[in-house]
Amino acid sequence: MSIETTDKRRAFGFVAPALLWTCAFFILPFAAMILLSLAHLEGRTVVQGYDFGNYIKIFTEPSLLKGIRVSLEITLVVTVISVVLAWPLAWIIATRVPPRYQRLAIMLAVLPFWTSYVVRSYAWALVLGQNGVLMQGLIGIGILDAPIQIMATRAATVIGFVHFFVMLLTLTIYSNLIQLSPNYARAAADLGANGWNTFRLVILPLTLPGIMTGAFLTFVLCIGDYITPQILGGNNELTMPQLIMLQLGRRGDFPMASALSVVLMALVTVAYALSARWLKMERV
Amino acid sequence: MTISKTSLVATTAMLLSATAVLAEGELNALVWCDHTDPALLEPFEKAFDVKVNVKEYEGTAAGLAILDQSRPGDWDVMVIDGVDVGRAVDQGLLAALPADELATADFFPDLVMAENNTRDGITYAVTEKFGYNTIAYNKTKVDPADMEDMSSLWSGKYDGRIAIYDYYLPLLGLIGLEQGVATADLDATALEALRARAYGLKAASLQVSDVVASQTALATGEVDILIGGGEWVTAVLSAESPELDWTVPAEGALRWSQSIAVLEDSGNKDMAVEFVKYITSPEGQARLATSSCYWGMPANSLAGGVLTDAEKAALRWDQQGDYIARTQLYPVPDADLDLSMQDLWTDMLQQ
Numbered sequence: 001m002s003i004e005t006t007d008k009r010r011a012f013g014f015v016a017p018a019l020l021w022t023c024a025f026f027i028l029p030f031a032a033m034i035l036l037s038l039a040h041l042e043g044r045t046v047v048q049g050y051d052f053g054n055y056i057k058i059f060t061e062p063s064l065l066k067g068i069r070v071s072l073e074i075t076l077v078v079t080v081i082s083v084v085l086a087w088p089l090a091w092i093i094a095t096r097v098p099p100r101y102q103r104l105a106i107m108l109a110v111l112p113f114w115t116s117y118v119v120r121s122y123a124w125a126l127v128l129g130q131n132g133v134l135m136q137g138l139i140g141i142g143i144l145d146a147p148i149q150i151m152a153t154r155a156a157t158v159i160g161f162v163h164f165f166v167m168l169l170t171l172t173i174y175s176n177l178i179q180l181s182p183n184y185a186r187a188a189a190d191l192g193a194n195g196w197n198t199f200r201l202v203i204l205p206l207t208l209p210g211i212m213t214g215a216f217l218t219f220v221l222c223i224g225d226y227i228t229p230q231i232l233g234g235n236n237e238l239t240m241p242q243l244i245m246l247q248l249g250r251r252g253d254f255p256m257a258s259a260l261s262v263v264l265m266a267l268v269t270v271a272y273a274l275s276a277r278w279l280k281m282e283r284v
Numbered sequence: 285m286t287i288s289k290t291s292l293v294a295t296t297a298m299l300l301s302a303t304a305v306l307a308e309g310e311l312n313a314l315v316w317c318d319h320t321d322p323a324l325l326e327p328f329e330k331a332f333d334v335k336v337n338v339k340e341y342e343g344t345a346a347g348l349a350i351l352d353q354s355r356p357g358d359w360d361v362m363v364i365d366g367v368d369v370g371r372a373v374d375q376g377l378l379a380a381l382p383a384d385e386l387a388t389a390d391f392f393p394d395l396v397m398a399e400n401n402t403r404d405g406i407t408y409a410v411t412e413k414f415g416y417n418t419i420a421y422n423k424t425k426v427d428p429a430d431m432e433d434m435s436s437l438w439s440g441k442y443d444g445r446i447a448i449y450d451y452y453l454p455l456l457g458l459i460g461l462e463q464g465v466a467t468a469d470l471d472a473t474a475l476e477a478l479r480a481r482a483y484g485l486k487a488a489s490l491q492v493s494d495v496v497a498s499q500t501a502l503a504t505g506e507v508d509i510l511i512g513g514g515e516w517v518t519a520v521l522s523a524e525s526p527e528l529d530w531t532v533p534a535e536g537a538l539r540w541s542q543s544i545a546v547l548e549d550s551g552n553k554d555m556a557v558e559f560v561k562y563i564t565s566p567e568g569q570a571r572l573a574t575s576s577c578y579w580g581m582p583a584n585s586l587a588g589g590v591l592t593d594a595e596k597a598a599l600r601w602d603q604q605g606d607y608i609a610r611t612q613l614y615p616v617p618d619a620d621l622d623l624s625m626q627d628l629w630t631d632m633l634q635q
Contacts, residue, residue, distance in 0.1 A: 043619035044348050063627075063634040131505050149444065151506065152491040234491030235450060238633055249342060250452075251626050252349020 030265070037258035046254055054259035067243040068263065074154065074239065075223040078161040079215050085162065086169035086214065087207070093170070094177035106174060110167045117164075121231040124160045125151060128232070152234025160228045165221070169214035176210025212278035219271045224264060240264050310335045311555050313361040314347055316542060317495065318413070318575035319563075327571075328562045334555060342494075343451070344368040345622055351377060356549035360556040365453075366541035367616045369400050369409040379546045379553060383407040387564050387584055394608050395583040401543055409545035412563055413572055415580035416611055417454035418537030420502060420513025420530040431509070434462040434533045438484050442509055446489040447501045449512025452629035453614050454538040458511065459485065461535045461612070470615040472624055482632045485511070492633060495578055502528060515599055519579035522598035532610050539611035541583075566590050573599065 037055070039048045058064045093105045112120060127133045128151040135147035150156050184206065188198040226241035233239075238246070240260060247257035313319065315338045325336045341347045344365050351359060364372055372378050388396050388410060401409040419431050425445070430436040437446060448455060457467045459481050465474050486492070490507050493500075499517050501507045503525050510517060514537070518528040544563055546556040562568045569582035570590035581599055588596060600607070617625055 041623075044345060044352065046352070063631045066634045125500075126504075129504060129506050149490070231497075235493060235633055236491060238630070243630075246626075246630060248346075250346050251623065252345050252352070254349070254353070 033258045034262055036255055037262050039255040039258075041251075041253050041255060044252060054256050055263070057256070058259060058263055063238075064243060064260070067238050067240045067260075068267075070154075070237045071223050071240040071264075072267070074157060074161070074229070075219055078158055078165060078222050079218045081158070081162050082165040082169050082218055083211055083215055086166045087173055087211065089166070090170045090173035090177055090210075094174050102178075106171070109170050112163065113167055118227055118231070120164070121160055121228050124156065124163070125231055128156050128159065151232065152236060154233065154237065156232040156234075157229045160232045161222055161225070164228075165214075165218040168217060168221075169211070172214035172217070173207055173210040176207045180206055208278045212275045216271060216275045220268050223267060223271075310337055311360050311552060311559060312337045312339075312358060313363070313559070314339055314341060314350060314359050315361075315363045316340065316342070317577035318572060318580070319363055321571070321575040321577060324568070324571040324575055327567070328559060331562075332555065332558060336559070343453070344371065345626070348372070348375070348377075351547070357551045358549075359547050360550040360552045361544065361559055362547055363412070363542055363544050364409065365614060366397055366400050366409075366411055366414070366543045367614045369543050369545065370403070370616075372545065373403050373408050377548055378408040379548045379550065379556075381407045381410065381546060381560065382557065385557070385561060386410050387561070387566075387586075390566075390586045391583045392585050392604065395541065397541060397543075400541075409543035410560060410564055411541050411583040412544045412569070413580040413582060414539060414541035415516050416514035416530070416532065416537050416539055416607060417449065417451075417458060417512045418514045418530060418532050418611075420510040420517045420528065422502065422505070422508045422527050423529045424527045425505075425508040428529070428531070431531050432533050434458070434535045437509065437511060438481070438488060440488070443488045444490050445508040446485075447498055447507040447510045448485065448489050448492045449498050449510060450492045450494050451512065452625050453617075454540065455512050456482065456625055456628070457538045457612070457615050460615075461537070464535075467538065467612045467615045470617070470621075472621055475621070475624060475628060479628060479631075482628065483635050486632050486635050516578040516580050519595075519598040520574075520576075522594075532607055537611045539608065539613055540580075541613070542580075570595075 035048075036046075038050050038052070039046050040051065040053055041047070058068075089109065093102055093109065097105045115123075125132075129135070130147040130149070130151065132151070134150070135144065138144040139147065150159070180203065184202050185198050188202045193201065223239075224241055226239075226245055229239045229242060230245075235242075240263070244257050244260045244264070247253040247260065311334050313336055317340050319325070320338050320340060325338070328334070329336055339350070341350055347362065347364060348371070351362070362372070362378075369378070383402075383406075386407065391411065395411045395414055397411050401407060401411060419434070419437075421428070421431050426442065430439075430441065436442070456475065456478060457470065459478050460467060460470050460474065463478060463481060465478070489511075491497070491501060495516075498510050498513060499521065502510050502513065502517060503521055514530050518525075518530050521528055544560050546553055546560060550556050563572060564584055566584055566586040567590055569584040569587035573580060573582040573587060573591065574595055579599060581601075581604060582591075588601060591599075591601075596602075615625075
């Protein structure tokens with residue numbers, strides 16, 4: 001037996017537990033879900049088959065198709081707003097806050113992570129409601145004459161999401177920024193670049209791994225989230241996770257729930273494929 | 285009557301041993317959220333030294349799907365919509381109950397509902413609680429006279445001030461009543477004719493919400509009207525929010541009733557029957573009627589002796605005769621119509 005073969009076997013031995021874990025808790029359950037998505041409901045009984053009826057229904061039924069569209073729209077808006085807000089925040093912490101206070105600043109930035117996700121969403125419901133803190137405050141200082149409707153709209157869902165994901169993106173972008181040597185900016189200045197060009201052509205591209213990693217995580221968590229749209233959206237438009245829950249909790253249509261989940265997984269895979277080029281975790 | 289120490293000890297020992305025999309450790313119950321209140325479960329758990337594991341579900345279709353995908357014997361007790369007991373009996377899911385041990389003789393006569401709970405003289409379920417899906421509102425914010433006419437909800441006067449209770453069966457039933465369709469006549473054709481009216485109601489509404497969110501929206505003033513609401517929303521808030529009220533409009537409203545049954549595959553039937561007897565006892569009924577999730581009228585009239593006057597007033601104990609006469613039971617769709625109703629409901633939500 002050659003040394004090379006022995007090394008390969010040893011390497012496989014190290015990787016085997018992770019492979020087994022992934023196989024048992026991801027690949028097999030996912031395969032079972034795909035199989036179930038090809039079944040259908042007859043009356044109230046699940047009949048296993050091998051047809052694509054559920055998938056055809058997802059892409060032809062307006063209410064289901066709208067679920068995909070709504071999920072994508074909300075997720076993209078939340079991701080863009082979160083990046084736009086998180087980058088300056090991360091930059092201020094990384095470059096303007098003295099190093100000994102940066103840990104404290106990051107801790108304060110992620111403090112809301114310490115509260116329950118459900119509680120945080122209900123707290124936003126109280127803030128954004130007609131008689132909530134925000135409306136009463138704006139009326140009190142004379143900006144509004146009467147409350148405007150934010151709660152139970154898409155705007156409320158987006159606000160709830162952005163609050164959460166700005167923290168996440170701040171972390172990934174900050175981690176990237178503090179690894180950048182100040183010599184990059186100095187070199188750019190020596191070569192005649194002004195502040196804007198230094199940011200646009202040097203700093204921003206170098207922080208793309210942090211941005212894209214955070215954006216991808218935001219995309220995955222946001223498009224799969226059920227709680228925020230359910231609490232803040234007022235059921236006025238359903239996202240994919242809400243549609244999946246509707247199939248499970250009310251219709252008992254497990255095949256359709258599986259098919260919707262597979263489509264959701266496919267969307268996440270597409271998002272990964274589009275951002276994989278920049279997803280360099282070692283840089284974050 | 286003199287009871288000797290010996291016979292007292294013997295009786296106590298017998299009861300304790302009976303309890304020990306019954307105590308199989310755990311009882312698994314598929315329930316609605318009002319049965320999850322510890323104040324309801326703990327007295328039974330202590331008396332029988334058993335842990336009651338509850339799983340909430342919403343809508344009979346979901347409950348039947350859970351049973352379909354569980355192993356035989358996983359569940360011992362099920363709370364089910366009164367009008368759906370027959371469906372469960374048809375599928376052979378429910379066990380016969382010892383009718384002579386149940387307290388139905390003390391029930392409000394209209395709530396025994398033998399036509400729902402029995403089949404061929406065999407009792408499969410027993411009514412435990414009832415109430416109304418109608419119109420709940422804030423009487424300081426809306427004109428109570430408008431609430432007597434359901435069509436006022438579509439008039440534009442209350443646009444953006446309405447919440448819809450997110451349960452398709454009673455809501456489609458109510459929309460049907462507004463259009464003059466009795467719940468018993470709600471078929472596929474009649475359902476399709478309600479589509480535009482359902483979309484119109486959604487357009488006039490601020491939100492479509494579950495039990496908790498509905499209560500919150502009405503209590504915090506987010507909305508002034510809850511269609512599908514009733515005493516189950518306002519009674520629990522009667523002390524803190526006396527401005528909340530409900531009515532049965534001229535078109536009528538829906539009467540909900542929930543039954544409790546023992547599952548045929550239960551491996552713990554004796555304990556399950558004891559649980560049913562406890563729930564339908566005056567004490568169990570009073571606790572269930574005032575459960576923290578939602579209030580509702582108890583089926584057992586003797587619960588009136590346990591409830592306080594304030595609780596009975598909040599439940600409108602003395603007006604039940606009139607309400608029962610003016611309300612209809614839920615629609616009872618077959619599997620296909622049920623899915624059509626849910627499809628319509630999903631379409632409405634996505635408008």
